Amino acid sequence: MYSPxxxxxxxxxxxxxxxxxxRLVRSTQELLWERGYVGTSPKAILExxxxxxxxxxxxxxxxxxxxxxxxxxxxxxxxxxxxxxLTGPGTAYDRVAAYLLREREVLRGCPVGRMTxxxxxxxxxxxxxxxxxxxxxxxxxxxEVLAEGQRRGELAAGLDPVAGAATVAAVVQGGYVLARxxxxxxxxxxxxxxxLALLAAQVTPAAG
Amino acid sequence: MYSPxxxxxxxxxxxxxxxxxxRLVRSTQELLWERGYVGTSPKAILExxxxxxxxxxxxxxxxxxxxxxxxxxxxxxxxxxxxxxLTGPGTAYDRVAAYLLREREVLRGCPVGRMTxxxxxxxxxxxxxxxxxxxxxxxxxxxEVLAEGQRRGELAAGLDPVAGAATVAAVVQGGYVLARxxxxxxxxxxxxxxxLALLAAQVTPAAG
DNA sequence: GTCTATATTTTGATAGAC
DNA sequence: GTCTATCAAAATATAGAC
Numbered sequence: 001m002y003s004p005x006x007x008x009x010x011x012x013x014x015x016x017x018x019x020x021x022x023r024l025v026r027s028t029q030e031l032l033w034e035r036g037y038v039g040t041s042p043k044a045i046l047e048x049x050x051x052x053x054x055x056x057x058x059x060x061x062x063x064x065x066x067x068x069x070x071x072x073x074x075x076x077x078x079x080x081x082x083x084x085x086l087t088g089p090g091t092a093y094d095r096v097a098a099y100l101l102r103e104r105e106v107l108r109g110c111p112v113g114r115m116t117x118x119x120x121x122x123x124x125x126x127x128x129x130x131x132x133x134x135x136x137x138x139x140x141x142x143x144e145v146l147a148e149g150q151r152r153g154e155l156a157a158g159l160d161p162v163a164g165a166a167t168v169a170a171v172v173q174g175g176y177v178l179a180r181x182x183x184x185x186x187x188x189x190x191x192x193x194x195x196l197a198l199l200a201a202q203v204t205p206a207a208g
Numbered sequence: 209m210y211s212p213x214x215x216x217x218x219x220x221x222x223x224x225x226x227x228x229x230x231r232l233v234r235s236t237q238e239l240l241w242e243r244g245y246v247g248t249s250p251k252a253i254l255e256x257x258x259x260x261x262x263x264x265x266x267x268x269x270x271x272x273x274x275x276x277x278x279x280x281x282x283x284x285x286x287x288x289x290x291x292x293x294l295t296g297p298g299t300a301y302d303r304v305a306a307y308l309l310r311e312r313e314v315l316r317g318c319p320v321g322r323m324t325x326x327x328x329x330x331x332x333x334x335x336x337x338x339x340x341x342x343x344x345x346x347x348x349x350x351x352e353v354l355a356e357g358q359r360r361g362e363l364a365a366g367l368d369p370v371a372g373a374a375t376v377a378a379v380v381q382g383g384y385v386l387a388r389x390x391x392x393x394x395x396x397x398x399x400x401x402x403x404l405a406l407l408a409a410q411v412t413p414a415a416g
Numbered sequence: 417g418t419c420t421a422t423a424t425t426t427t428g429a430t431a432g433a434c
Numbered sequence: 435g436t437c438t439a440t441c442a443a444a445a446t447a448t449a450g451a452c
Contacts, residue, residue, distance in 0.1 A: 020417080035327050039246040041445055052419045053447090059417090063446070109325065116388040117317065117325040119243050131389040139386070139395065160405060166386065166395050167402030173385040174378030178347070180324040181339040187347065187374050194375030197368060198406035228435080250428055260437045261429085267435090271428070419452075427444070434437075 021059045023049040028070035033111040037067055037118040037127075064120075068127055074111045075134040086141050092149025093203050096142060096168060100192045106185040109176045139165045156202045164199075171195045229267045231257040236278035241319040245275055245326040245335075272328075276335055282319045283342040294349050300357025301411050304350060304376060308400045314393040317384045347373045364410045372407075379403045 018026070027048040031040040042063055046056055060066040085099040112134055121127045142165035149155040175188035226234070235256040239248040250271050254264055268274040293307040320342055329335045350373035357363035379399050386395035 036244070036246065036325065038244065039327060042447080043445070053421095054419050054450095055417070057447075110385075113382075113385045113389075114325055116385045117244065117322055119247060122388055122391065128389070128391065132391070135386055135389040135395070139398075156409075158405075160402065163398045163402035163405060165402075166383075166398035167379055167406065170380075170382030170386055170395075170399035170403075171375055171378045172382065174321075174380060174382030175374075177318075177321045177324045177381040177385075178343055178374065178378055180330050181321075181336070181343040183330065183336065183340070187343070187378075190347075190371045190374035191378035194368065194371035194373075195378075195403070195406070197366075197371060198375065198403070198410070201364075201409050202406070249426075251426080260435095262432095262436050262438080265429070417452105420450090422449075423447080425445080425447105427442100429441085429443105431440075432438090434435105 020049070020051055020055050024051060024056055024059060024066060025069050025073055028066050029074050029111070032067060032070055032074070033108065033114060036114060037120050040067075042066075064124070064127065067121075068130075071112075071115060071121070071127060072130045075130040078110075078112050079134055079137060082138055083141065086145055091154045091203075092145050092152070093154065093199060095145050096199065097196055099142070100168065100172065100196060104188075106176060106179045106188045107183065109180055110173060113173045113176060135169065139169050141165075142168050153204060153206065156204060159202050168195060168199075228257075228259055228263050232259060232264055232267060232274060233277050233281055236274050237282050237319070240275060240278055240282070241316065241322060244322060245328050248275075250274075272332070272335065275329075276338075279320075279323060279329070279335060280338045283338040286318075286320050287342055287345060290346055291349070294353055299362045299411075300353050300360070301362065301407060303353050304407065305404055307350070308376065308380065308404060312396075314384060314387045314396045315391065317388055318381060321381045321384060343377065347377050349373075350376050361412060361414065364412060367410050376403060376407075 017023075024045060027045050028040070031044055031048065035044075040063075042053075042056060045066065046053055049056075056066065060069070081102070082099060085102050086095050088095055088098050090098070112131055115121045115127075115131050121131070139162070143161040146155060146159060146161040146164050150157055150159065150161070171191050171194075175191040178187035178191065179185050181187075225231075232253060235253050236248070239252055239256065243252075248271075250261075250264060253274065254261055257264075264274065268277070289310070290307060293310050294303050296303055296306050298306070320339055323329045323335075323339050329339070347370070351369040354363060354367060354369035354372050358365055358367065358369065379402075383396035383399040386399065387393050389395075
């Protein structure tokens with residue numbers, strides 16, 4: 001992975017300005033989060049990256065290829081953030097709670113979930129793939145944690161790990177929607193507290 | 209409200225073609241659902257409504273005013289649909305289940321929730337207001353149903369109706385997100401089944 | 417590799433005929 | 435009220451100099 005000829009990846013010797021390609025990807029990540037795919041113009045990307053028009057079309061064939069790189073990056077970052085919460089210490093409940101309660105910029109919404117509302121993204125198999133992969137992984141990973149909790153006797157055997165995992169993931173995504181509609185983080189917090197309380201009722205008395 | 213001079217509202221004598229204004233609103237509702245605010249051009253609206261450009265700017269000052277009419281209409285329709293489920297027969301659990309399990313075009317997403325992902329909508333107090341009102345009402349209405357269930361002894365007293373209501377609403381909105389990412393309704397159904405199972409654990413043995 | 421023209425199409429709206 | 439020009443700006447690329 002680290003050959004001077006092949007690698008155009010980051011060589012982070014101190015804090016130098018990232019390369020053009022890297023700046024283009026990061027700017028696109030930000031803009032896709034804020035405005036979505038249709039709402040993000042090449043011009044806006046160039047201006048934010050402080051790069052000329054030619055540079056963009058040198059590194060990428062166009063808007064969609066650049067968006068793909070940005071979406072992949074965002075999905076990967078989100079996956080790592082979630083993994084840190086779900087692999088932390090404590091019981092299964094603790095780890096799911098850590099995921100639900102982790103710090104978030106609630107009113108900005110989820111940068112991955114945001115993309116599911118974009119026609120051009122979900123209608124393109126290649127652009128949708130990173131979203132599918134990320135949320136599929138997330139639901140699977142939460143289900144694993146819940147199933148592990150059951151094996152350890154922490155959680156009621158009657159709980160369906162797959163359904164429970166989908167519920168947890170949906171509460172977060174739906175919480176963003178409710179919060180943005182209200183321009184207030186309260187509905188997000190309420191939704192999280194609600195599902196945590198329901199989950200707490202599944203914790204076996206011995207292990208709680 | 210029904211004076212021949214003032215009223216330009218629907219006069220539904222059999223199934224005649226709706227008026228120009230009405231067709232513009234309906235077309236806009238559809239397009240906002242499919243493409244969002246940024247993705248919906250006046251031209252697309254006109255073509256779908258089969259109306260000339262001048263007609264649109266005669267009835268509305270521009271895109272945003274037309275969008276406001278469409279968003280208000282959609283929010284109102286959504287409210288009535290939800291109300292029918294939540295006011296139905298049966299226990300509190302039954303009514304919440306009726307809301308969660310009602311027929312939906314899952315992969316199309318929620319036409320109201322969709323709008324929360326549109327920068328121009330949430331940043332405009334007047335365009336966001338119908339979303340806020342609708343989701344605020346929904347959470348309040350579900351909370352009422354849950355609280356009523358508690359008073360009747362159907363649901364555990366420990367349940368927080370406000371938090372539980374936010375969770376139920378979030379599961380639906382988040383379910384849409386997960387389903388669209390997967391291009392498959394299964395995650396939506398799993399999330400709904402998950403929260404219903406958790407809620408069923410709050411049903412008191414006597415009343416279940 | 418990066419930049420500055422240039423080009424085509426679409427957007428969102430206005431003007432004015434009928 | 436509805437229609438067909440017309441328009442300035444933006445979106446999305448391409449061309450070609452450096």
